[in-house]
Amino acid sequence: MPKLKRTHTCGELRKKNVGQEIILSGWVHKWRDHGGVIFIDLRDREGITQIVFGRQESSGVRAKELETLARKLRAEYVISVAGKVAPRPEGTANLQLPTGEIEVLPEEVEILNKAKTPPFEVSDQVDVSEEVRLKYRYIDLRRQKMQRNLFLRDRVCKATRNFFDEHGFIEVETPFLTKSTPEGARDYLVPSRLNPGSFFALPQSPQLFKQLLMVGGIEKYFQIVKCFRDEDLRKDRQPEFTQIDYEMSFTDEKDVHSITEELMVRVFKEVLKIDIPLPFPRLTYEESFRRYGTDKPDVRFAMELKEISDIAEKSEFKIFKEALKKNGIVCALNAKGLAETSRKELDELKEMAGDCGAKGLAWMKMTDKTFQSPITKFFKQEELDAIAERAEAQKGDLLLFVADKAKIVYDALSKLRTFLGERLNLIPRRALDLDYLFSEQRKISVEPSFFSFVWIVDPPLFEYNEEEKRWSPVHHPFTSPREEAFPFLEKLTELPKDMEEVSQVLSRAYDLVLNGHEIGGGSIRIHQRDLQEKIFQLLKIPPQEVKEKFGFLLESLGYGAPPHGGFAFGLDRLVMILTGSSSIRDVIAFPVTQKAFSPLTNAPSAVSERQLKELHLKLEK
RNA sequence: GGGGACGUAGUUCAGACUGGUUUAGAAUGCCGGCCUGUCAAGCCGGAGAUCGCGGGUUCAAAUCCCGUCGUCCCCGCCA
Numbered sequence: 001m002p003k004l005k006r007t008h009t010c011g012e013l014r015k016k017n018v019g020q021e022i023i024l025s026g027w028v029h030k031w032r033d034h035g036g037v038i039f040i041d042l043r044d045r046e047g048i049t050q051i052v053f054g055r056q057e058s059s060g061v062r063a064k065e066l067e068t069l070a071r072k073l074r075a076e077y078v079i080s081v082a083g084k085v086a087p088r089p090e091g092t093a094n095l096q097l098p099t100g101e102i103e104v105l106p107e108e109v110e111i112l113n114k115a116k117t118p119p120f121e122v123s124d125q126v127d128v129s130e131e132v133r134l135k136y137r138y139i140d141l142r143r144q145k146m147q148r149n150l151f152l153r154d155r156v157c158k159a160t161r162n163f164f165d166e167h168g169f170i171e172v173e174t175p176f177l178t179k180s181t182p183e184g185a186r187d188y189l190v191p192s193r194l195n196p197g198s199f200f201a202l203p204q205s206p207q208l209f210k211q212l213l214m215v216g217g218i219e220k221y222f223q224i225v226k227c228f229r230d231e232d233l234r235k236d237r238q239p240e241f242t243q244i245d246y247e248m249s250f251t252d253e254k255d256v257h258s259i260t261e262e263l264m265v266r267v268f269k270e271v272l273k274i275d276i277p278l279p280f281p282r283l284t285y286e287e288s289f290r291r292y293g294t295d296k297p298d299v300r301f302a303m304e305l306k307e308i309s310d311i312a313e314k315s316e317f318k319i320f321k322e323a324l325k326k327n328g329i330v331c332a333l334n335a336k337g338l339a340e341t342s343r344k345e346l347d348e349l350k351e352m353a354g355d356c357g358a359k360g361l362a363w364m365k366m367t368d369k370t371f372q373s374p375i376t377k378f379f380k381q382e383e384l385d386a387i388a389e390r391a392e393a394q395k396g397d398l399l400l401f402v403a404d405k406a407k408i409v410y411d412a413l414s415k416l417r418t419f420l421g422e423r424l425n426l427i428p429r430r431a432l433d434l435d436y437l438f439s440e441q442r443k444i445s446v447e448p449s450f451f452s453f454v455w456i457v458d459p460p461l462f463e464y465n466e467e468e469k470r471w472s473p474v475h476h477p478f479t480s481p482r483e484e485a486f487p488f489l490e491k492l493t494e495l496p497k498d499m500e501e502v503s504q505v506l507s508r509a510y511d512l513v514l515n516g517h518e519i520g521g522g523s524i525r526i527h528q529r530d531l532q533e534k535i536f537q538l539l540k541i542p543p544q545e546v547k548e549k550f551g552f553l554l555e556s557l558g559y560g561a562p563p564h565g566g567f568a569f570g571l572d573r574l575v576m577i578l579t580g581s582s583s584i585r586d587v588i589a590f591p592v593t594q595k596a597f598s599p600l601t602n603a604p605s606a607v608s609e610r611q612l613k614e615l616h617l618k619l620e621k
Numbered sequence: 622g623g624g625g626a627c628g629u630a631g632u633u634c635a636g637a638c639u640g641g642u643u644u645a646g647a648a649u650g651c652c653g654g655c656c657u658g659u660c661a662a663g664c665c666g667g668a669g670a671u672c673g674c675g676g677g678u679u680c681a682a683a684u685c686c687c688g689u690c691g692u693c694c695c696c697g698c699c700a
């Protein structure tokens with residue numbers, strides 16, 4: 001049982017505490033031994049306080065004992081210090097530290113635990129590979145940056161819970177041991193001991209349960225909940241991740257959008273202390289592709305794509321005309337002021353476009369009033385002028401062109417747009433300084449313009465999957481089509497591949513995009529059994545499978561399901577953006593590597609023969 | 622499933638292209654000594670590396686070749 005019980009944290013002592021007898025507990029952060037005087041920086045999660053051994057005032061046998069003890073202290077020892085708060089001598093205050101005007105003169109020191117030399121320093125300045133950080137995550141978490149990330153994440157959750165509580169939503173838990181569904185990502189499976197040969201699946205999202213809660217009359221539900229998807233990882237994708245999930249009855253897009261916007265206002269106000277403007281701008285899915293080439297545009301800067309198919313059509317440039325003949329399009333991107341781009345850099349851009357499937361990247365440099373380009377000779381002057389006008393090109397600009405199928409053109413140019421936006425410093429790319437959030441001044445240093453939200457609405461209901469040779473839902477199969485499509489869909493019994501009208505059917509889904517990241521999405525759901533069955537039929541899910549996998553949902557829709565809809569945020573991505581982190585791994589306490597392996601626990605790992613047997617499982621040799 | 626980058630003291634990197642003066646080097650951390658005001662403390666000294674692993678080429682391999690494992694980034698995938 002430790003003798004010393006802490007009275008203060010290492011972040012709170014100030015001049016006004018001078019003279020008080022206090023007790024601090026924490027980790028030895030740094031020590032500086034000057035021979036006659038020894039400084040210990042004591043750290044806990046609230047801050048750092050300097051302890052001084054051997055100051056002139058202290059002398060005698062006791063002081064010598066303490067000094068001897070202090071020399072034994074090492075980095076990351078866990079200690080308690082009882083002592084008196086003293087002002088620092090004239091001229092030795094450290095203004096970098098909130099506690100920098102005082103120091104503690106120890107009277108007693110208790111070592112609560114020794115520590116081996118840590119594999120890396122507990123400091124934000126020190127570079128450590130992610131693998132080492134994950135293996136020693138409990139040390140990594142002591143670093144201020146990680147602590148702040150987790151504190152901030154906690155505040156987001158707290159603000160979210162308060163917000164939903166005040167708006168009449170109740171938090172309901174849904175099962176983790178549930179049913180595998182055919183659509184969507186791969187499931188994580190859990191074998192059932194009591195039901196040989198049967199498996200639970202961990203939920204990819206609580207989608208079906210939240211709909212059942214609406215049928216159950218809960219009306220307003222929310223949950224901060226883990227979801228599981230067994231797909232390949234990225235810096236913004238972990239196999240288990242957290243959603244802020246909610247659903248409402250008797251609702252429409254307008255309600256869902258406004259509650260979502262208000263939630264964001266609340267979170268940004270409470271967490272970052274800034275006001276974000278409402279309402280968020282709205283782009284249709286079609287418009288988003290047309291102007292930015294993507295359904296998750298970064299609208300912090302303009303630099304929009306300009307289609308020039310009509311001009312290219314009239315020109316003599318075969319490559320453009322060939323693409324158009326194959327039902328393709330030609331688009332231009334104006335890289336303002338980059339006419340000086342070197343051949344080598346152009347090749348790099350071309351390669352980037354090539355990664356997206358583009359067969360080439362045409363360019364024109366605007367010099368004075370003329371064009372410098374290998375392809376100008378294929379264009380008449382008035383065509384060049386038309387292009388320049390369309391692209392709003394001026395002297396010094398660089399125009400980039402891709403001609404191909406729309407998907408490839410959009411893919412390539414949106415990628416180039418993002419790249420060039422960064423290159424041209426069009427994005428307010430100031431290091432997110434979160435210090436103010438944790439300091440006493442609470443001085444605002446984060447501008448609302450750092451955060452650009454945009455709604456992407458009216459996506460198509462179906463898209464054709466070339467690989468599987470069938471239509472699949474753009475959002476998920478429970479998304480309601482827009483009402484005007486009902487008669488069209490009712491007439492159909494299947495979706496022919498080349499039926500243009502199918503891709504024109506719009507859905508009542510919506511995504512929320514922040515700074516080019518998709519941070520959430522949702523939809524108004526189908527609440528009529530007939531329509532839901534129709535959709536399954538059109539998606540060519542065999543009736544037997546529909547009954548097996550979704551029977552309970554269809555059944556529930558037959559017992560008085562209210563119209564309902566909702567939304568789900570990717571909490572990890574949201575917190576990643578709020579903290580200015582470059583990976584969601586930095587806002588998750590215990591993430592896994594790209595192979596979904598934990599260097600900390602060594603999970604996943606083999607299990608005993610006996611466990612397998614109990615679960616009625618045999619491993620392939 | 623595919624493409625790319627990387628793997629060398631505890632940690633972060635250099636050395637590799639062009640094999641041999643390399644006894645594999647630096648910084649930081651670690652250990653010891655000196656030092657009464659530091660806060661990236663300073664000065665002096667010291668320890669610390671199966672060069673990811675396996676195989677091959679060669680008189681000789683951290684260095685070249687093949688395989689393999691791991692980490693990160695990207696494409697596919699992620700309703």
